[in-house]
Amino acid sequence: MATMAEAVVDLDAITHNAKVFADRTGTGVMAMVKANGFGHGATQAARAALAGGATWLGASNAAEALALRADGITAPILIWLYPPSETFEKLLLAGIDVSVGSVESLDAVADAARATLHVANVHLKVDTGMSRGGVPAAEWNPFFDRASALHDEGVLRVRGIWSHLANAEEPEMPGIHDQLAAFDRARRQSADAGLDPEFVHLANSAAALRVPETRFDLLRIGIGLYGVEPVPDMTHGLKPAMTVQAQVLLTKRVPAGTGVGYGHDYVTEHETTLALVPLGFADGVPRQAGGVAAFQVGGERCPVAGRVAMDQVVLDVGDLPVQPGDVAVMFGPGTDGEPTAREWAEWADTNPNDILTGIGARVPRRYEHGSEHGRYERA
Numbered sequence: 001m002a003t004m005a006e007a008v009v010d011l012d013a014i015t016h017n018a019k020v021f022a023d024r025t026g027t028g029v030m031a032m033v034k035a036n037g038f039g040h041g042a043t044q045a046a047r048a049a050l051a052g053g054a055t056w057l058g059a060s061n062a063a064e065a066l067a068l069r070a071d072g073i074t075a076p077i078l079i080w081l082y083p084p085s086e087t088f089e090k091l092l093l094a095g096i097d098v099s100v101g102s103v104e105s106l107d108a109v110a111d112a113a114r115a116t117l118h119v120a121n122v123h124l125k126v127d128t129g130m131s132r133g134g135v136p137a138a139e140w141n142p143f144f145d146r147a148s149a150l151h152d153e154g155v156l157r158v159r160g161i162w163s164h165l166a167n168a169e170e171p172e173m174p175g176i177h178d179q180l181a182a183f184d185r186a187r188r189q190s191a192d193a194g195l196d197p198e199f200v201h202l203a204n205s206a207a208a209l210r211v212p213e214t215r216f217d218l219l220r221i222g223i224g225l226y227g228v229e230p231v232p233d234m235t236h237g238l239k240p241a242m243t244v245q246a247q248v249l250l251t252k253r254v255p256a257g258t259g260v261g262y263g264h265d266y267v268t269e270h271e272t273t274l275a276l277v278p279l280g281f282a283d284g285v286p287r288q289a290g291g292v293a294a295f296q297v298g299g300e301r302c303p304v305a306g307r308v309a310m311d312q313v314v315l316d317v318g319d320l321p322v323q324p325g326d327v328a329v330m331f332g333p334g335t336d337g338e339p340t341a342r343e344w345a346e347w348a349d350t351n352p353n354d355i356l357t358g359i360g361a362r363v364p365r366r367y368e369h370g371s372e373h374g375r376y377e378r379a
């Protein structure tokens with residue numbers, strides 16, 4: 001390893017994962033590269049996903065979408081979060097599609113279209129039961145009527161209609177059929193208002209794999225693109241793309257009864273070796289995982305000894321012959337016994353998305369092709 005700590009991103013894994021979704025479903029893939037590509041690097045993840053057959057990109061806000069355009073990415077991009085004061089001009093000039101979830105935002109996008117003389121491509125967002133973004137069912141009719149009028153005026157093109165599922169990764173998927181039925185009603189009402197959007201989209205990673213009726217024209221694939229199986233215990237051949245690792249900076253032999261770290265939460269039971277690793281909660285090692293988590297060093301799982309500090313953790317490596325410069329793996333694909341992002345999620349009582357997006361900006365990303373490289377080498 002050339003740096004003290006790093007996140008190695010296997011771009012071929014992202015390409016492979018995009019292809020898995022496209023091939024298994026025969027449906028278009030919108031690669032969700034929001035939040036810096038779930039921490040992997042938005043532009044790099046976008047390029048890798050497009051190489052695997054993705055045809056759309058999802059970014060949550062204007063800044064993320066414009067950064068993709070500034071990096072030369074020309075694929076269609078959808079955004080869905082903006083403040084009430086958003087003016088949309090820059091987005092329209094950059095050819096970015098906008099999700100609209102209220103009559104007010106339809107009007108604001110239409111104003112920007114008139115001002116820029118650029119037809120606005122919009123995706124109508126309907127709330128089918130998640131009660132987060134989107135127009136609630138009671139307001140669908142006036143919303144579709146307004147969209148239809150603006151479409152007929154020629155300022156808006158209603159290119160998509162979409163919604164989001166609340167429970168696609170839960171074991172029993174409660175409510176999914178109610179959400180599908182509500183989505184169906186929304187689509188019929190929009191058709192009655194004269195709309196015929198080209199892209200109907202509902203499924204996230206879990207729904208795309210589990211519920212074929214949710215696939216429609218486009219899948220919005222986030223966590224699966226980065227290789228985490230969206231439903232625990234169901235495997236579809238996805239390859240985790242990120243490995244987070246750091247060099248051991250220091251080792252020390254200590255006797256039984258030695259207190260380690262803040263508060264001495266951990267006290268050694270035997271004589272043992274402690275190893276200092278420069279990754280802490282500011283880098284995304286969840287503080288809640290102290291006491292249960294492990295890194296892998298020299299092929300063995302070694303527990304985190306005591307509390308996770310801001311910049312570092314101490315591992316109890318027992319009698320392993322660990323030396324400064326050895327590589328400690330926080331998580332990786334799991335193929336060599338190292339922990340995975342899903343295990344860290346369990347240790348921290350969160351989800352793998354939180355672990356991946358939590359890897360801090362201080363950890364340099366290094367891009368590789370092929371998963372065998374860049375792990376376990378000495379500095």
Ligand SMILES: *Cc1c(COP(=O)(O)O)cnc(C)c1O
Pocket residue numbers: 032034164203204205206220221222223224230
């Ligand atoms: C993040 C996101 C997705 C992707 O969901 P995954 O479960 O990560 O595949 C899909 N749709 C919307 C609206 C999202 O915000």
